[in-house]
Each structure stands twice: as C-alpha cells, then as structure tokens.
Amino acid sequence: MKGRFPWWPDWQRKKMAYAFSSQKQMDIDRFNAICAGTGLPNIHQKSTFKFKDVADGAARFLGHSPSGEKPYARIYTRLGNPNTEYLEKVLFQLECDHIIDKALEADEKQPSIASLVFASGMAAITMVLMGFVKPGDCIVVGNVYGCTDSFMRFLQNRFGVKIVFIDATKTEEVEQAIRKNPDTVAVFIESPDNPTLQLCDIEGISAITTPEEIMLIVDNTFCSPYLQQPFRLGADVVVHSLTKFVNGHSTSIAGAALGPFEFFSQYVYPVYKDFGPTPSPFDSWLNSLTIQEMGIRMEHQCKTAQRLAEFLEKHPKVKRVWYPGLQSHPHHALAMQQMRNGGAVISFELNGGFDAGVSLMNFFARTDTPMELAVSLGSVISYIEHPASMTHAVVPEADRLERGITDSLVRLSVGVEGFSTLAHALDNGLQLS
16 A cells, blocks of 8 residues: 555655665675774763753754764663664665765765664564554565564564465565555565575565565575675665674674664654663674674685585485575575575485484584584574474474474584584584484
C-alpha cells in the first residue's frame, strides 16, 4: 500500500541516485584505511555530561549539537555517547562510503543514511521493527536466526502482526507472498542465511519491494561490510550483530542498524531513546578498536574457509558441504556477484547423522583442540556448533527440517588458526565420528 511511509519518496530519490552501485564492494585498501581510522577517542565511561550553561543544555535537548557532534550524544549515555558516536561513524563509512561521495558531488543538503549502535544485534532488529510496525501489518520473513524467528512469532502472537515465513532464496516466493498479502510493509532476509548459508538475490528482491513501498531489511551479520554492502544492491535497512565479525574477538556484544535518515531520526531513534537498548561506552570503544583490523583478519579467515570447505567436500565422513565459495553451492554464481568471496562460515552434514555430530562436537569441546564448541561466530577463534539443538532449537522442528536444518548439520565459523591446523583437527574429529 503506497503512501504508508511519509519519508519514502525522498529516500527512493536518494536510493536510486546514491545507493545503488555497479561496484558491489568497496576497494579493499580504502576499506582497510577506514577501519584503521584516526583518533580513536578515549573511553567516556560516564552516564551524564556537563552542560556549559542552560542555553547549551536546552539546545542539546532539542537535538542541536555543535558541528561534528551527533545530536543528543552529549546529554546522557542512554541517548548517545562519544564512543558509540565514533563507532556509528565508522560503520556508516564502511557501508555507505559510496553514498557519501555521490551525495557530496551532487551537493545534497540533507543526510541520506543514519547509523545507530545498540547493545546487541537483536536489539538492533527489534528496535527497527518497533519503529514502524503496527497491528494488521504483514512482514515477509526469509530463513533467519532462531531469536529473530521467535521475535517475529512474538509480534504475531502478541500484537497481531502477520508474519509470513517463506524461502526467500526463491525470489518468486517473495513476489507471491507480497501479492497474497497487500498489507506487507517489510521483507526481512539474511544473506547468506543462518545456518544453511543459502543466498537471497538482494537486488532482485529490491526490484519487487521498491515499487510497492515495502522496506527491504537485510541482516548482513554473516558478511559484515567487508564481504557485502547491501545498500549497493537495493536494501533499505541493514542490520548487524557486531558481536560477530566486526568485534571478531568475542569480547563484546553489540548490534547496529543503518537506514533512511528521516525514518531513523523520526521513528527509530524515539523508540531507541525510550526503550534504552544502549551499549556501554567501553563496549563501543572495544568494537571501535577491534574493527581496525577487521578487513585483514577476515581476508585470512575467508581464504582458510575456502580451503577447508574444499577439504571437507572430499572427506568420506561428510555427506554435504554448504559454502558459497564452492562451485557445488546452489547459489555460488550469486555469491560471486554479491559478496567479495565465499565468507568464513561453513555448514556441513555428516554421514553418521546426529550421533556423528555429537561425537565431532564433543571432540572439539576438549581443551586440547584448536576450536571451541560455542554458538557464536566471526571470532579469531574457530567455533563449531549444532544448530538443531542450539542456535535454532526455538524454531519448530517441521520448519527447521523444511529449511534444511537437519539433525546432522554442523556449523563451523573459521578463525585465524590456519588451514593445516584446522584441517588436521577436523580430520581427527571426523575419524572418531
């Protein structure tokens, strides 16, 4: 239904003029330079900030801040903090550097994209949705993380929001779902999805949602801005769990969301302000520090993952490997169009079923192996887990199986330990399975 979002026409003008790009990823040297940054701020570990005088305080509460400062970021840390503000600026550059260049060249007077950092990835997702959804709306949802899935069901059961789960890797299913549900306000996808690593055609889906004034929200956690920049492909909102590849060291939980400036400033930020899903200054500082070498470590992790996927594909104990960098992956060609490379996460099914998976994971639960049995991903440490009983246990079994999350599926997040070390350990573990 057109006309539902007052900010949509201006955003679409900017989206078509500045966001779409034939260059799918930023130049790698430019990316690493932005990550490294300059002038990482001191830790502003404080809850409140001193005003110069009454006029200064009144102006800041109206959102009027000195040049170079984010509005509200020097009032109270729930509203913003210099450390969070710095991280938001870096993430904005990594996802939107091409937009900045084009907008400046066109002498654009109003901001195009806003960036917000949250206390977790799920906080980013829930706050974006709470910024616009209302009873009677419909959200079309692809294959998503277990907690995203359960929150969608919560919206449906508690607030009367219709949730339509589909296989969004099939673009025609997105189109059919929208046609059958004229009250659709958003399509929410992951690409690659968690944990089967199947891809959605972001640009193809955008071609369907954009004319219908339907927000396309892309969870970019598995790629990070290093591998994929969804605004270039037609996304309207991009969300991240910074806990994963952005932090990369399992030292902090945080999330981020970026989207149309008017939508975020007038609708999402008021929800953010009142719900209070704010990261601590120290967590934002940690993420700003670890982001500095993100491109370098991810390049190493991805190269190792490619070799490990090829190794696992030939292993007699392995039934099937899901990795976008393999030519056997059903969406390999799409991955090479949308992503810089195949990524650093591998999923695979074992010939021995659930018992073989338990044996393999218990092997890596030992302290003498170069991998950990843990449910996160994106760290310099390699993690292995069992989605059916762990990350996706909240998803109903029938839905899990339909999405390919079988009892024998294992998810592996590749760290920086190196190919030979990880391949040797995997072989030893698989021989026991």
